[in-house]
Amino acid sequence: MFKAIGRLFQKVKDGLAKTRQVIGGALRKLIGGGRTIDAAFLQELEDTLLSADIGIAKTDEIIAELKTRFTAGEVAKGEDLLAFLKASLRTELAAEQTELRFQPSGPTVVLIVGVNGAGKTTTLAKLAHHLTGQGKKVLIAAGDTYRAAAIEQLQIWATRAKVDIVKGEQGGDAAAIAFDAVAAAQARGSDVVLIDTAGRLHNKDHLMRELEKIRRVIQKRIPDAPHEVLLVLDATAGQNAVQQAKVFKESMGVTGLVITKLDGTAKGGIAITIKRELGLTVRYIGVGEGMDDLQPFDPDAYIEAIFA
Numbered sequence: 376m377f378k379a380i381g382r383l384f385q386k387v388k389d390g391l392a393k394t395r396q397v398i399g400g401a402l403r404k405l406i407g408g409g410r411t412i413d414a415a416f417l418q419e420l421e422d423t424l425l426s427a428d429i430g431i432a433k434t435d436e437i438i439a440e441l442k443t444r445f446t447a448g449e450v451a452k453g454e455d456l457l458a459f460l461k462a463s464l465r466t467e468l469a470a471e472q473t474e475l476r477f478q479p480s481g482p483t484v485v486l487i488v489g490v491n492g493a494g495k496t497t498t499l500a501k502l503a504h505h506l507t508g509q510g511k512k513v514l515i516a517a518g519d520t521y522r523a524a525a526i527e528q529l530q531i532w533a534t535r536a537k538v539d540i541v542k543g544e545q546g547g548d549a550a551a552i553a554f555d556a557v558a559a560a561q562a563r564g565s566d567v568v569l570i571d572t573a574g575r576l577h578n579k580d581h582l583m584r585e586l587e588k589i590r591r592v593i594q595k596r597i598p599d600a601p602h603e604v605l606l607v608l609d610a611t612a613g614q615n616a617v618q619q620a621k622v623f624k625e626s627m628g629v630t631g632l633v634i635t636k637l638d639g640t641a642k643g644g645i646a647i648t649i650k651r652e653l654g655l656t657v658r659y660i661g662v663g664e665g666m667d668d669l670q671p672f673d674p675d676a677y678i679e680a681i682f683a
């Protein structure tokens with residue numbers, strides 16, 4: 376038993392060493408203080424959960440369930456409460472596919488989308504490095520032709536990660552780059568194509584139209600592509616990230632999430648809120664700016680880190 380707990384904590388330490396406590400200190404103080412579970416306590420607990428972006432619906436559910444359990448004598452002290460909270464949050468994050476779903480043959484095409492500054496390009500680079508480490512042949516496409524320096528930024532990462540890149544000119548047609556990249560991947564026998572995209576165009580409609588066009592053009596070469604559409608969300612964006620997920624899910628058929636910047640925030644609860652509200656699963660998390668700072672999402676480790 377103790378060994379198992381020890382192993383679990385080691386895993387959490389290894390896996391999320393850089394992730395700061397998510398709900399952390401406030402909750403520990405609340406639970407560890409030997410206080411009785413009364414109205415004031417519940418109010419504080421509610422505030423703490425909300426401030427970690429657990430979301431109103433889930434928070435309400437937790438508080439209501441806690442009242443029932445307390446009345447029934449099932450939750451009496453801090454340890455019970457901690458166990459209850461972990462179990463309750465864990466049920467929201469079923470063990471699902473985290474790593475990319477690879478096609479049995481031909482390149483697996485992955486579109487990386489998200490608002491500007493979310494961490495798309497960095498995530499793409501980290502993912503390229505991660506997949507190369509698994510022995511995959513990776514090709515990346517500089518599909519952000521909008522932002523100045525986006526292409527150079529990706530070229531630097533391609534050199535660092537030692538992967539092929541297909542790029543064009545700034546101001547060029549992003550869909551054409553995506554098309555060329557898929558064609559090149561087919562010709563060269565690449566296992567995976569990662570396509571970077573712009574986060575900001577003249578407006579949201581313009582952005583969505585461009586992403587739609589990229590999708591259409593890729594399908595001329597591979598009809599069921601893109602096989603994965605990963606939405607990159609900045610954890611520090613809090614409830615805004617939930618809103619972004621709604622918009623992208625509706626227009627882009629997002630297949631999974633990457634939550635970045637978990638190393639710098641106490642707001643990891645959005646993983647739970649988005650899963651609950653939109654049914655989207657976190658596939659990877661970003662815990663820093665370096666090439667190794669991407670991890671496949673591990674729900675157990677994530678829950679432990681929330682309460683670390």
Ligand SMILES: Nc1nc2c(ncn2[C@@H]2O[C@H](COP(=O)(O)OP(=O)(O)OP(=O)(O)O)[C@@H](O)[C@H]2O)c(=O)[nH]1
Binds near residue numbers: 490493494574
């Ligand atoms: N601390 C930390 N910083 C990150 C992480 N991921 C990305 N960043 C930083 O966030 C900033 C924006 O990252 P980009 O990858 O350029 O974001 P983007 O979505 O491609 O942005 P645009 O191309 O402007 O749309 C950079 O300074 C990154 O180094 C992360 O997991 N942790």
Ligand SMILES: [Mg+2]
Binds near residue numbers: 495
């Ligand atoms: Mg970018």
